[in-house]
Amino acid sequence: MKNLTPLAQTYLDRFDTARESLPGHDNPAVVALRESGLARFASLDFPGRKVEEWRFTNLSPLTKGIETTEAPANAALPAAEFETPHIMTFVNGHFSANESRLDKLPDGVKLSSVAAELDAGNSALLGSDAEDKRAVVALNTAFMEDGFVLMVEDGVSVTEPILIRFLSLLGTGTNAHHMRNVIRLGQNSAITLVEEHAGIDGHAYFANPMTNITLAADAKLNHYKYQAESNTAFHLANTDTELAAGAVYENFALTTGARLARNELESRITGSGAVSILNGAYLIRGQQHADTTTITRHLVPENESRQVYKGILDGEAQGVFQGKIQIVPDAQQVNGDQLSRSLLLSDRASVSVKPELEIHADDVKCSHGASSGELDEDALFYLQSRGIDEKSARKMLIDAFLADVLEEISNDGVREYFAKVTARWMDKV
Amino acid sequence: MLEIKDLHATVGGKEILKGITLSIKAGEIHAVMGPNGAGKSTLSYVLAGRDGYEVTSGEVLYKGENLLDLSPDERAAKGIFLAFQYPVEIPGVPSATFLKTAYNAQRKARGEPEVDAMEFLKLIREKTKELGIKDDMLKRAVNVGFSGGEKKRNEVLQMSLLEPDMMLLDETDSGLDIDALKIAADGVNRLRSPERAALVITHYQRLLDYIVPDFVHVLADGKIVKSGDKSLALELEEKGYAALSAA
Numbered sequence: 001m002k003n004l005t006p007l008a009q010t011y012l013d014r015f016d017t018a019r020e021s022l023p024g025h026d027n028p029a030v031v032a033l034r035e036s037g038l039a040r041f042a043s044l045d046f047p048g049r050k051v052e053e054w055r056f057t058n059l060s061p062l063t064k065g066i067e068t069t070e071a072p073a074n075a076a077l078p079a080a081e082f083e084t085p086h087i088m089t090f091v092n093g094h095f096s097a098n099e100s101r102l103d104k105l106p107d108g109v110k111l112s113s114v115a116a117e118l119d120a121g122n123s124a125l126l127g128s129d130a131e132d133k134r135a136v137v138a139l140n141t142a143f144m145e146d147g148f149v150l151m152v153e154d155g156v157s158v159t160e161p162i163l164i165r166f167l168s169l170l171g172t173g174t175n176a177h178h179m180r181n182v183i184r185l186g187q188n189s190a191i192t193l194v195e196e197h198a199g200i201d202g203h204a205y206f207a208n209p210m211t212n213i214t215l216a217a218d219a220k221l222n223h224y225k226y227q228a229e230s231n232t233a234f235h236l237a238n239t240d241t242e243l244a245a246g247a248v249y250e251n252f253a254l255t256t257g258a259r260l261a262r263n264e265l266e267s268r269i270t271g272s273g274a275v276s277i278l279n280g281a282y283l284i285r286g287q288q289h290a291d292t293t294t295i296t297r298h299l300v301p302e303n304e305s306r307q308v309y310k311g312i313l314d315g316e317a318q319g320v321f322q323g324k325i326q327i328v329p330d331a332q333q334v335n336g337d338q339l340s341r342s343l344l345l346s347d348r349a350s351v352s353v354k355p356e357l358e359i360h361a362d363d364v365k366c367s368h369g370a371s372s373g374e375l376d377e378d379a380l381f382y383l384q385s386r387g388i389d390e391k392s393a394r395k396m397l398i399d400a401f402l403a404d405v406l407e408e409i410s411n412d413g414v415r416e417y418f419a420k421v422t423a424r425w426m427d428k429v
Numbered sequence: 430m431l432e433i434k435d436l437h438a439t440v441g442g443k444e445i446l447k448g449i450t451l452s453i454k455a456g457e458i459h460a461v462m463g464p465n466g467a468g469k470s471t472l473s474y475v476l477a478g479r480d481g482y483e484v485t486s487g488e489v490l491y492k493g494e495n496l497l498d499l500s501p502d503e504r505a506a507k508g509i510f511l512a513f514q515y516p517v518e519i520p521g522v523p524s525a526t527f528l529k530t531a532y533n534a535q536r537k538a539r540g541e542p543e544v545d546a547m548e549f550l551k552l553i554r555e556k557t558k559e560l561g562i563k564d565d566m567l568k569r570a571v572n573v574g575f576s577g578g579e580k581k582r583n584e585v586l587q588m589s590l591l592e593p594d595m596m597l598l599d600e601t602d603s604g605l606d607i608d609a610l611k612i613a614a615d616g617v618n619r620l621r622s623p624e625r626a627a628l629v630i631t632h633y634q635r636l637l638d639y640i641v642p643d644f645v646h647v648l649a650d651g652k653i654v655k656s657g658d659k660s661l662a663l664e665l666e667e668k669g670y671a672a673l674s675a676a
Contacts, residue, residue, distance in 0.1 A: 377480070382517040385477050386531035386587060387505035387538065396530065400521025
């Protein structure tokens with residue numbers, strides 16, 4: 001047997017003890033699911049850099065085992081800044097009813113915890129990932145402890161966004177959280193979801209959320225994610241979305257947190273008229289590493305995908321963008337656009353970009369573009385020559401760089417919230 | 430107002446200005462003419478304080494103060510304005526935001542109260558009207574997608590808004606048709622007053638038909654080789670720079 005990475009070995013060693021306290025432990029279907037996940041994880045291990053998809057992101061700081069760091073004591077639970085009547089909170093990997101407010105959700109919307117569903121034996125709603133080749137997804141299947149299940153019936157729209165918070169605080173439990181989330185939107189339903197991942201700086205932990213989304217015909221999901229994990233945390237997230245005809249998925253990921261983060265999104269477009277929009281911004285500094293990896297699969301004709309990602313990197317930060325657009329044979333009349341731009345505020349910051357178009361149909365329109373550069377010195381001088389001091393001038397230009405991607409956020413409240421968060425980040429530049 | 434004394438400056442290690450001496454009093458308009466590569470733009474950038482334009486010797490006094498010690502924004506707040514030969518496009522920054530920020534930054538630096546959005550709008554509308562500029566330009570990003578003429582007109586708009594004491598015009602006429610040239614010149618002439626001065630840098634005499642200078646200087650190879658009144662410009666137009674250099 002080959003040698004596993006130290007962290008992978010720890011998971012294998014721990015499984016037998018851990019399973020007894022994981023949800024659904026007395027349900028044979030859940031147990032079988034976990035065991036198959038573990039077996040796949042054991043054969044896969046965490047990917048090394050020889051794996052093409054992980055060429056630019058080195059997981060060894062994680063896989064050699066997380067060092068326990070001194071973290072500020074008694075750090076308070078950060079209060080929710082985004083205002084909405086519907087809040088679901090997970091603290092250290094477990095649903096916290098006290099910190100949640102779910103009584104105002106309208107009829108036709110069901111929001112429950114995965115732990116409760118697994119305890120009730122409802123493992124079928126997770127679907128099967130027996131063919132999945134992603135190690136962290138397999139690990140999630142083996143160790144999933146909680147998460148949310150959002151079911152929306154046909155024709156139901158919720159106006160106010162639903163906020164889901166994942167908070168990692170010091171205290172009880174392990175330093176790893178394998179959250180499993182399921183979203184299913186019925187035909188012609190519409191919902192806005194804001195996902196927030198936060199931790200206390202200095203607290204080292206591993207967050208491994210896996211989210212499975214199914215959008216029925218003409219469903220619309222606005223899915224916004226703010227990743228503000230602790231600056232010593234690892235965050236490896238996977239979000240898979242399946243879009244039926246006429247469905248619209250709008251995702252925007254704002255990343256400012258984690259020492260090492262990878263946000264991986266896979267859209268499977270299975271109906272005509274569907275639109276998959278994956279946008280985002282990452283603002284990183286110091287030694288942070290942020291990887292965005294997207295796969296958009298156009299599996300039928302006549303649909304559309306769009307992606308715009310912008311990165312602002314300071315210090316020695318490293319950014320990665322890998323975007324794959326796949327158009328299968330006969331998926332004609334498809335539009336796919338992709339753009340990745342980054343702004344390097346320091347000579348030591350860097351970005352690796354890998355766009356990939358895999359097109360097997362001839363009547364399609366696809367584009368991709370990538371650029372990275374520093375602040376425009378000419379523009380900086382121009383602003384200064386009009387009386388604007390250097391710091392303000394830099395801020396104006398950074399704001400301008402980010403402005404158009406934030407404009408893509410169709411929900412006003414979220415756009416304002418993200419603008420506020422990014423402005424705070426920029427105050428420290 | 431502006432005293433330039435034996436100014437030497439390098440760009441990228443290469444000496445471009447080789448000892449310029451020039452005195453500009455309040456109320457005067459000076460034109461600096463010269464062939465390409467003479468150092469005209471370098472002079473304007475040095476005066477505005479651009480990074481990478483290094484003064485190796487000499488001094489510049491502005492209203493009795495050492496100008497070279499000031500950052501570009503401090504110079505602007507004290508009344509120096511450079512109208513760029515190539516105005517910079519700034520995607521994502523709406524013109525109105527840019528103008529208001531600049532206007533208030535200068536007021537703040539001078540200890541004057543900042544104006545609010547309503548007051549500013551009123552002010553800027555007066556200026557655009559004077560210069561025949563469409564208000565929709567204010568909504569567009571700074572200089573982005575502007576024609577050459579629009580860019581130059583935008584420079585003049587900024588100048589009329591900021592009301593500088595010392596106007597530096599770097600080849601404001603380049604790329605302008607005659608109508609645009611008249612509008613630009615008109616903007617400058619409106620600001621002409623006994624308290625203000627201007628340094629007009631140009632390759633051609635044409636602009637000086639509209640902005641009539643008190644003095645004309647010829648810059649060649651980093652030095653002022655000849656000075657005179659406005660008739661010198663006409664002479665240059667007729668005989669060319671080559672004749673002058675040969676003399």
